Structure formats: structure tokens, C-alpha cells
Amino acid sequence: MSQPTIGVIGGSGLYEIEGLTDVQEVLLDTPFGAPSDAYITGTLEGVKMVFLPRHGQGHRFLPSEVNYRANIYGMKKLGVERIISVSAVGSMKEEIAPGHMVIPDQFFDRTQGKRASTFFGEGVVGHVQFADPLCADLSEILYQSSLEVGATTHKGGTYICIEGPNFSTRAESNIYRSWGVDVIGMTNIPEARLAREAEICYGTVALATDYDCWHEGHDDVSVEAVIAIIQQNVATARNIIKAAVKRLSQSRSCACGEALKFAVMTHKELIPEQTRQRLEPLIGKYL
Ligand SMILES: CSC[C@H]1O[C@H](OP(=O)(O)O)[C@H](O)[C@@H]1O
Numbered sequence: 001m002s003q004p005t006i007g008v009i010g011g012s013g014l015y016e017i018e019g020l021t022d023v024q025e026v027l028l029d030t031p032f033g034a035p036s037d038a039y040i041t042g043t044l045e046g047v048k049m050v051f052l053p054r055h056g057q058g059h060r061f062l063p064s065e066v067n068y069r070a071n072i073y074g075m076k077k078l079g080v081e082r083i084i085s086v087s088a089v090g091s092m093k094e095e096i097a098p099g100h101m102v103i104p105d106q107f108f109d110r111t112q113g114k115r116a117s118t119f120f121g122e123g124v125v126g127h128v129q130f131a132d133p134l135c136a137d138l139s140e141i142l143y144q145s146s147l148e149v150g151a152t153t154h155k156g157g158t159y160i161c162i163e164g165p166n167f168s169t170r171a172e173s174n175i176y177r178s179w180g181v182d183v184i185g186m187t188n189i190p191e192a193r194l195a196r197e198a199e200i201c202y203g204t205v206a207l208a209t210d211y212d213c214w215h216e217g218h219d220d221v222s223v224e225a226v227i228a229i230i231q232q233n234v235a236t237a238r239n240i241i242k243a244a245v246k247r248l249s250q251s252r253s254c255a256c257g258e259a260l261k262f263a264v265m266t267h268k269e270l271i272p273e274q275t276r277q278r279l280e281p282l283i284g285k286y287l
Pocket residue numbers: 010011012013054055063086087088089164185186187188223226
């Protein structure tokens with residue numbers, strides 16, 4: 001594919017994207033199993049796009065059940081170079097009010113090791129850099145796009161990713177706050193790790209839906225409250241995507257596309273054939 005393709009992973013409340021033309025539904029199987037749903041491909045503002053609802057249509061997969069490897073592998077196979085992740089998050093700071101957008105620049109991993117979060121293993125060892133887990137260029141575009149559509153937007157911030165599916169205890173919430181995190185969610189960490197291994201830029205538009213359970217002046221987070229805020233803001237999220245896609249028609253110049261250049265430790269001749277074939281779309285260009 002000559003023109004860069006933009007991927008969008010829709011989170012809670014964002015199960016489809018509007019305004020796509022040339023729409024096709026692409027069902028993929030991958031060496032890592034089935035993605036969350038069919039990919040929807042099409043064109044938005046003249047730019048090629050691929051959309052996938054993270055939890056599947058009808059919200060069928062828990063954060064720990066989502067097949068993140070298959071989802072990202074499928075995006076790679078479809079030629080995606082940049083992924084915009086849309087996520088509902090709890091706010092861990094007074095100034096981030098429900099309805100505000102945050103473009104995080106850091107993650108803190110509090111998942112419990114239950115999610116397959118690497119493409120490596122089975123005879124091939126690789127270590128990508130992850131000091132800055134979100135693509136700064138893509139994040140800047142998301143920030144500018146969010147401002148452009150009139151959303152109150154916070155630039156930067158740390159997204160703490162918990163295992164879920166239950167929300168946090170009050171003690172946990174207060175401790176996370178003392179660590180200085182900005183928002184809390186359950187999904188972004190495996191996705192960002194895998195996107196980096198797949199040399200795909202990853203940026204997140206996080207919609208603050210609640211104050212988790214630390215704020216004495218607000219009700220504790222509930223699905224009902226989260227859904228109400230999402231419903232009020234889903235149009236804004238879609239507008240941000242549209243505005244961002246227009247700005248993303250140029251090819252990228254960040255380092256994400258070369259994340260694997262020095263990452264693979266295993267001697268080429270020792271990589272088992274099956275593993276080599278499975279990882280061909282990811283590491284093939286280096287072998
Ligand atoms: C419905 S609140 C909890 C749920 O929402 C977030 O998901 P996503 O990142 O896909 O929008 C959060 O991480 C939980 O999975």
C-alpha cells in the first residue's frame with residue numbers, strides 16, 4: 001500500500017466510525033488467533049482507515065480477554081502505520097473533569113501478567129525501547145485535533161492500566177493518586193507494547209468519564225455514569241478522529257517505524273522456521 005493507513009481502535013462506547021466511504025468488512029485470522037471483530041476498512045477525508053472495536057461489537061470481551069496480539073497483528077497486515085486508540089478513563093486529578101480529553105504521554109503498568117503482551121518468544125528474543133511508550137508526533141496531532149474541535153484537552157499525563165474488570169478500591173485509588181498518575185483505565189498497556197513491537201505509532205485519546213472513587217464530592221465510578229459521559233462525548237471523539245486523520249495524510253518521520261532495528265537478539269540462523277513465518281510481517285524486513 002502506498003498511502004499510509006491509519007488505524008483506529010475504538011474503546012467503550014465507540015463501536016463504529018461515521019463518514020467512511022468505500023467501506024469493507026475484513027475478517028482476518030492471525031497466527032495469534034482471532035481479532036476482537038471484523039476490521040472495517042474505508043476512506044475518511046481522503047485517507048485510508050481501518051477501524052476495530054477493541055471489545056468487539058456489542059462489547060463482548062473483558063479488558064483481560066481482548067486478543068491484543070491478534071488485533072495489532074491484523075492492523076499490521078492491513079498496512080496500518082499509526083493507531084489512534086480511543087479509551088474511556090477515570091480521572092485521578094481534580095482538574096481533569098468528566099468530559100475532558102487527555103492525550104497521555106506515559107503509562108504505568110498495574111496489569112497482572114495475564115495478557116499476552118509480546119510477539120516475541122518461541123525461539124526469537126527481542127527487546128524494544130519503551131521509555132516513551134506513546135508516539136510524540138501522533139500525540140501532538142491528537143492534541144491539536146482535540147483543541148480544534150473545541151474539547152477541553154489536557155496535554156500529556158500518565159495512564160495507569162489496571163487489570164480489572166472490577167474498578168479500584170478506594171485505598172488503591174488514593175495510592176495511585178499519591179504516585180502522581182493522571183488517568184486510570186484497563187486496556188492500553190498491552191496494545192501500546194505490541195504496537196511498538198509492530199513498529200506502529202500509538203497515540204491515545206482518553207475521555208475522562210468519572211473521578212474513580214477517590215473524590216469525596218463525586219459519586220464512585222459506575223458503568224452507568226461512564227456510559228452517560230461517553231454518550232455525551234462520543235460525537236466529539238469522532239470529530240477528533242476526523243480532524244486528526246486530515247493531519248495524518250503525510251508519511252511519518254518519527255522513530256516508531258524502526259523500533260525493531262536493533263531489538264532482536266537471536267541469531268538469524270537460529271530462529272525456528274515456524275516462528276520466522278509467523279513474525280514475517282513484523283521482523284521479515286530485518287531477516
Ligand atoms: C466501561 S468502564 C471500563 C472499561 O472502559 C475502558 O475501556 P476502553 O479503554 O476500551 O475504553 C476501561 O479500560 C475498561 O475496559
